[in-house]
Amino acid sequence: MRGGAARLALPWIAESRATPELLAKAGYRYTLNWCADDQPIWLATEAGRLLAIPYPQEVNDIPAVVARKDGAEAFAAMVLADFAERLEQVARDGIPQVMGIALHPYIIGQPYRLRALRRALAAIAARRGEVWITTAGAIHDHVTGLPEGIP
Secondary structure: OOOOOOOOOOOOOOOOOOHHHHHHHOOOOEEOOOOOOOOOEEEEEOOEEEEEOOOOOOOEHHHHHHHOOOOHHHHHHHHHHHHHHHHHHHHHHOOOOOOOOEOOHHHHOOHHHHHHHHHHHHHHHOOOOOOOOOOHHHHHHHHHOOOOOOO
């Protein structure tokens, strides 16, 4: 290339006002980019509804490990504290929540970080009788089957 390296603008998790419309028109049923709530939110587009499934900005290894320089133990403790607080809120309020954990193998998947993550995930998995461990697609399918207006 002339003049040196090309500058590439990547959207990362940012989007424009047109993004939900474009996603819906392309046939997407849900997005995972919104940090707005702890419950899925329906977005209205001209092409139909698009479900915004909560994306974790904090319980996310990029800001925790890369930006704040938290170690693996601190990240695992954050995951477990988030989980414990959500269990208490759901028990108290009776309103389900989505708890996502954003993991990137090139960060948290480093061998010296895996032990702490495994312990945290094992503690969560041990409570699987009380929580629904699932996928974004299954959340979409469940929410779609709820009566109109919920959520």
